Amino acid sequence: MSLFWERVALSLYSLGLIVALALLWRRHAERAFLISRRLMVAGFIFQFVSVVEMGVAAGHFPITQYSEAANLLALMLTGAFLLVYRVYSPRGLSLLLLPLVFLLTFTSIYGPAGAAHTPLLHAGPGIDNVWIYWHVTLSFLGIVGLTLAVACAMLYLWAERSLKQHPANLGWRLPPLETLDRLTYVSLLSGFPLLTIGLLIGFYRAGLQWGRAGLSDPKIVLALMTWGLYLILLFGRWAAHWRGRRAAWFTIVCFLAAVATWMASSFSRLHDFVR
Secondary structure, eight states: OHHHHHHHHHHHHHHHHHHHHHGGGOSOOHHHHHHHHHHHHHHHHHHHHHHHHHHHHHTSOSOSSHHHHHHHHHHHHHHHHHHHHHHHOOGGGHHHHHHHHHHHHHHHHHSTTSTTTSOOOOBOTTOSOHHHHHHHHHHHHHHHHHHHHHHHHHHHHHHHHHHHHOTTTTGGGSOOHHHHHHHHHHHHHHHHHHHHHHHHHHHHHHHHHHGGGGGGOHHHHHHHHHHHHHHHHHHHHHHSOOOHHHHHHHHHHHHHHHHHHHHGGGGOSTTOOBO
């Protein structure tokens, strides 16, 4: 049933994405924005049910396989977007985040390692531990914060370029530049402590189980590099007053490092939980 509910969520996200893309061609899109957000809310509910049922069926926290991890990350990203939308109403974010949520959900079902092709497998020793649950949850929330930040940074670059070249045609679709820059900073500040705590828990757990051997693991190396770039970005914004284009581009670099860290799971011996 978890796969069925996830497919329902994917269908709702697909409809929401179609509506969001339609915003590119309509100036008066209030109703379309409302429909897209409601579809995302419905998709979030069904995906939440899917994650819970997947964890119950597997008998562990659903993060041991790609299908589980991608499903959980898509759920967290959707929830964060809906929360941000409620506070700031940055409607243009749906044009960037909905495709990412759709892609994560789609690949978690139909990708090479998706749930439609790979059955739920038993987890190896060490996964059934509360520290692992906190490590993954907090690290994922940190990644979600960085993802929101990079989406706002990309919107900032788009809005800046649009206002210079086509101020009458494209500026109406996007929030003010100051709002986008502030939301980028708030997202970074929200995600960085969560990612830091998640990584510290992971290092603590890895030290207990593998000792110093874990420091050579490719995912751990990339995670440290991502954290370092994240720290430089925050320090630059706070101490050097990075704003606008420079901060936006550096945020994108941090996000690319996070994507590389996510992909490194395929080469990580320590993060292979399936047996």
